[in-house]
Amino acid sequence: LAKTTQPPSMEAYEGQEVNVSCSHTNIATSEYIYWYRQVPHQGPQFIIQGYKDYVVNEVASLFISADRKLSTLSLPWVSLRDAAVYYCIVTSNTDKVVFGTGTRLQVSP
Amino acid sequence: DTTVKQNPRYKLARVGKPVNLICSQTMNHDTMYWYQKKPNQAPKLLLFYYDKILNREADTFEKFQSSRPNNSFCSLYIGSAGLEYSAMYLCASSRGTANTGQLYFGEGSKLTVL
Numbered sequence: 518l519a520k521t522t523q524p525p526s527m528e529a530y531e532g533q534e535v536n537v538s539c540s541h542t543n544i545a546t547s548e549y550i551y552w553y554r555q556v557p558h559q560g561p562q563f564i565i566q567g568y569k570d571y572v573v574n575e576v577a578s579l580f581i582s583a584d585r586k587l588s589t590l591s592l593p594w595v596s597l598r599d600a601a602v603y604y605c606i607v608t609s610n611t612d613k614v615v616f617g618t619g620t621r622l623q624v625s626p
Numbered sequence: 627d628t629t630v631k632q633n634p635r636y637k638l639a640r641v642g643k644p645v646n647l648i649c650s651q652t653m654n655h656d657t658m659y660w661y662q663k664k665p666n667q668a669p670k671l672l673l674f675y676y677d678k679i680l681n682r683e684a685d686t687f688e689k690f691q692s693s694r695p696n697n698s699f700c701s702l703y704i705g706s707a708g709l710e711y712s713a714m715y716l717c718a719s720s721r722g723t724a725n726t727g728q729l730y731f732g733e734g735s736k737l738t739v740l
Contacts, residue, residue, distance in 0.1 A: 551728065553729075555669075558733075558734070558736075559731075559733055559734065560630075560716045560717075560718070560731025560732050560733055560734050561669065561716070561718075561729070561731050562731065563728050563729065563730070566728060604668070613671065613674070613681075614659070614671070614718075614720075614729055615671060616661075616668040616669045616670075616671075617668055618667075618668050619668060
């Protein structure tokens with residue numbers, strides 16, 4: 518079973534900042550948080566990972582609450598190409614990655 | 627090269643016929659996975675290989691077979707396809723056992739069973 522809860526869908530306009538939340542209330546100390554996105558007809562693509570606090574890369578930012586039960590993926594200046602399903606995953610070193618239902622982001626011009 | 631390659635990209639099969647899907651990666655990753663993705667559903671883990679050890683999910687145990695003849699290749703085999711097997715099959719790989727949340731996915735093999 519997936520260990521995360523996300524809103525099923527979100528809508529945004531091009532140029533907006535989008536924040537996708539993920540709840541993982543039972544996250545273990547050994548677990549990390551990963552975000553992926555999947556566009557139609559392609560496999561999921563890794564975006565960012567984190568353990569605590571704040572992580573940023575060239576694509577996105579990841580904010581993790583102090584108790585690690587909530588994380589937020591922040592996408593600055595979304596474009597039409599960012600329309601995808603965004604998956605939040607928590608996992609440790611057990612070699613098993615389970616996807617939840619994700620958040621479908623729609624971007625309008 | 628961080629790509630995972632899958633063949634074929636599209637496969638049409640008749641009910642009751644076997645299906646073999648192939649995946650390869652050149653990143654020397656220890657673990658290779660197969661997921662099944664149906665429209666509007668999350669990718670579902672079917673099985674994975676860590677090195678030569680195969681782990682199959684309990685609810686798919688008898689439906690899918692797999693082999694990994696070497697580190698780079700992994701196949702997914704369906705002995706007798708049913709209509710319910712129509713889906714996108716995604717192969718992925720990851721390095722080692724630590725921090726394995728970062729998976730590299732192929733573009734998928736879309737299977738249509740008629």
